[in-house]
Amino acid sequence: MTMRAVFGVVAALGLAIAAGPATAQELTAEVRTWRGESWRLSDAALEVFYTIPAPPAEAAAPATGAMPASAAAPPGWPTPAPARPSPAPAGAAAKAQEVKLGHRAREAVTLHRGGAEIQVPLARIETLVFFRRPVPNSPLPHLLAAAHYHYAGTAVLTDGSRVEGDYVNLGTTILRGMTPQGRVDLPWEEIEVVRFVR
Secondary structure, eight states: OOHHHHHHHHHHHHHHHHHHHHHSOOOEEEEEETTSOEEEEEEEEEEEEEEEEOOOOOOOOBOTTOOOTTOOOOTTSOOOOOOOBOOOOTTHHHHHHOEEEEEEEOOEEEEEETTEEEEEEGGGEEEEEEEEEEOTTOSSOHHHHTTOEEEEEEEEETTSOEEEESBOOOTTEEEEEEETTEEEEEEGGGEEEEEEEO
């Protein structure tokens, strides 16, 4: 291979490496909330938050060398006391109550229509429009009932088709993204319309 060919291969590799990050698809979200606020979030993602409970505390084993309570004592000897478990180490109760928070990216949005669940991949969604109406005769306490809504949604896909749902509940999902001022986390219930720009 000639030197010119070697330089050609190296130059082509350099261009491919340089072009790699530029071709990576960054998701931008243009959002309007129910309060009329508008946001443009770069590096946007739908994130689901959940709790991971701590594993249950293990029962301590009996002290070494202790006789089981069922062991019979020789005649005339006192009956041995049952073995007592060793005390739990300090802070074990606090550790048992610890929970960890986890989160992961949501890859799809589930819309319910009739008895069907329709999972729409986020990569195929161009616009999500949410609709809400107050829940009549809400079972929630009076102060919370005013903010108790039934949500529905429509997903407009990148090919122009639409998927409509008469019910949607994304649980603990937030829309997370960056603005020039810093990171913004929007609970999905606060969003009226979000348009994804790729």
